[in-house]
Amino acid sequence: MSSSAISDDEGELYNGFGSSPISRNQMRTTKRWSFHNNTRPLMDLPVDANTGGKPRRLSDITGEDGVHKTLNPYSEWGGAQLYSTESGRLFHAGKIIIALAGLPGRGKTHLSVSLTRYLRWLGVKTHSFHLGDYRRATAEDNNLTHDLFVPTPSSKQAHAVREKAVNECLNDILNFFKADKGQVAIYDAVNAIPEFRLELHKKFTELNIQVLFIESLVTDDKIIQKNIEEAARLSPDYTNWDYEKAKKDYSERINALAPYYQPMGTEESQLSYIKFVNFGERIELHNSSYGYLINKVVFYLMNSRIKSGSVFFARCYKNTMDYASDPPLDAEGIQYAKNLTLTLVEHLKYCGKDYIGEGSILRPAELKRELSVDERQPPTGVDGVDKDSLVIWTSVKKRTIATTQFFTKRNIKVRHRIQLSQKNPGIVGSMSESEIEEKYPEFYQQYEQDPYHYRFPRAESYHDLAIKIEPLILEMERMSGDILIIADETILQVFYGYLMSCSCYEIPSLNFKEDEIIEIKFNAYSNSAERIKIKDFANTLNVK
Template identity: 80%
Template sequence: MSSTKENNNITNNNNTDDPVVSDDDGELFNGFGSSPISRNQMRTSKRWSFHNNTRPNLMDFSSEATTGIEIPRRLSDITGVDGVHKQLDPFNELGGAQLYSTESGRLFHAGKIIIALAGLPGRGKTHLSVSLTRYLRWLGVKTHSFHLGDYRRASAEDDLTHDLFVPTPKSNKAHGLREKVVNECLNDILNFFKNDKGQVAIYDAVNAKPEFRLQLEKIFKELNIQVLFIESLVTDDSIILKNIEEAARSSPDYKDWSYDDAHKDYSERINALAPFYQEMGSSKTLIEDHLSYIKFINFGERIELHNSNYGYLINKVVFYLMNGRIKSGSVFLARCYKNSLDVNYDPSLDEEGINYAKNLTYTLINQLKKEGKDYIKEIPEVKPPLKRELSVDERQPAVGQDGIDENSLVIWTSVKKRTIETTQFFATKNINIRNRIQLTQKNPGIVGCMNDEEIKLTYPDEYQQYLQDPYHYRFPRAESYHDLAIKIEPLILEMERMSGDILIIADETVLKVFYGYLLSCSCYDIPTLDFKTDEIVEIKFNAYSNVAERIKIEDYET
């Protein structure tokens, strides 16, 4: 990674009289992390909504924000609904790996930040904005993606051509529509900072010309909001072609279009916009030299930083970018055999467990075939021979060895015997199997092997505290779901670096946390997620939102 450091970094505007974005940032005066994470800190407030004509106009900074409608609590179930685009719920917005909370809901030492993307279509900007939103929300940062395309689709008319996408349209109608959707989007971003106490807004747009980018920086810097540009550049034609194919299949712009027509239209859109796009830092007058920006080249192959004296939160973004790539494939989640066993008990698989391993293997292979993936050969009918114990280097290799090939499968298990032995039929097919100690189930402590009724009778006080916050509460000598989330964060980053498919075989408590990250669930929903013993849950990566499906484990016993 190359880095260019300058002295003219973005400075903070400490104008406390600002009528638009002033906050009750009381934690600045009460001390670092002055209160522990608590549901009681999630204060009730009204919410604004997208495309709501009653919302205030903050573009001219002339009116105070009004209120919208209350948002009901989202049901917690494995429904396949990705929460990454949902508005933040006042009762339900803590991320799974949030370390502390504050009165304002913001990390007090990080300030307010807008991340403005830049780049031609087909450069993975939407994928980048969504994945960043997912990661930052997981860390407990109030983050929202604002996709300019959503606003355009809400206002566009059928008779407009690719003239709409160029920075200086010839048509007055197209020019008026461009101004309208940009103002609507920026207005919602400003509402997000003021009314929702948002911390990071991600503005997903082309931002083709220096003057547009400078205007953005001016608007938000005057409001004491840090501005970081991330420019997605692609020099590898194969990446562009792949992104065009993905857009033709899944972009909301091409709903009900044939693939060939969508591919042609999206290619024409790129060609129409390309002559107008000016790369950041390329201007001969150096008018953007004072901006802070990151050049994200070939989706992580190279990263260049300009004015890189960043604070804590932006450095977390940079760290994530260093581990990111355009995701493909799926994550499959399967419960281990006898999920209810005591955490200290580690038996080998019995005959029924071996049948479960075989059924799981056949079911997954057949599912991959249905999806057009044939990189796993037929399972032999003979029982696989026992192999020698693998070394630590073989079970947990250096990062970067797995997930290089899109047509591949990697299996992660805990270090329990029954999870390792569940992979014995995959092992004969030369599938990479990794045993991760981080996937060890949540330690229940003194309530191990007790049901809710027994816990309620034996430990009534502890049980009441648990009911108030089942995600963060620890029984004596136990772990919490929050502890699990912190423990598996290195695996989440490793997963983000990988392509291809991943199968995770672990205890239900571990699967809940992974699902919570991949589908952007609130931490209060995670403990109530329900994983069946006879199902595999498949989570498919998508540029705009992930999709979860249940797969019934078939019985192949003969």
């Protein structure tokens, strides 16, 4: 077949992982670089609502994680997507299935969901397919014996349930590629034996779909025990179960399946696979001749940990201040800093986290455990190695730095990040919406069509912020403890968009109030967001 005859969709398949260049003669969409959608409303402008302009159309933060939402490839993109295509797929990578392997309790669901979140943020049409969802939909209550989970069940009924669940799941994956214009499917299943994995590889490669296996192996019993406890509390398999009974049942499921599981090895030497040991402590690559997209996956895995802490968002004092202004905190700002500190300390203690001390009780760089020889060292000191720790990120503005003064007295680590500077509004920074519409009608109309990607002259867009903070997103993924980010609302909107899998059109409308802290809690299946009201401690005596 000549290159000129290859369709856009076929060309992506022929180019595989991106290792082969795209022919200049290949047919391409004329809308490759289009971001605009005229049906989208005006959502945000970088002006103070008190200046007389029309009020912004803001959306309340509901706490609903969009990571499992089915995306429309023609109108919804991730925050850091570089470009869009009519097919919904990036040109420099083909169709890919990432098949997970590993015993229960090895963090496969967490891995599949976090990878989906990251790839969607990059604008890659990605969806997780959890075999457990299909098993629960297929099996009756009386079928849920441990025989159902082994590769070769002794019961014909259990075998039939397994076959039906697997076939329906794989069929949905194929429909995702064909009908939904999907690019990366993540198949979350045990895939216990080489025969299953080889058959899966053959099935998809015959359809010109690249196959990558990620095997999650855990040698640390503490990690396994923690995953068992989380599954007993949160797994859909144990809804309305007694916790201790659920924990016992899940442990028995692992023990029943363990004798059958065969790690990936010499029998599958022709397959491309990654061994992911102790959730990032060690990574082994096999047949690793990858292109752009899978290299991004590998890079993400190198920065991934099981999360146990939360991410807290707090707006900086006087969020609506002019972009170029950088005054110190006034008396009200100092009180805001005090209220923020005591509210968060009180909340953490209510959650059973007593690691915030007074005065010099805590040494900032003190490690609470020894790091193994093989373990990756965090690139920035020892931030977030311990689950019972707090690190604060601020911009380099004086008022955000000063807001942390009562945390520093408690020896909490504070990091100042230049990437957390607010969105530069350019020439319209001090103007109301009506003034912009009157003075720059053409700019205003373009912004109204797409508030996420449009830049006013000499300004930044939300998309620019998303690209700018990607290193911080990866640093955040490396950390296990709590993080507090104090920044302008525009920065918080973009971070929230990543953690809760918002489309780029939702991000400019997210509403962060100055008297609230937003807490993002990590979960293996989906994240959740909660509001914490900042209390007034103005009349509290002897506040330290």
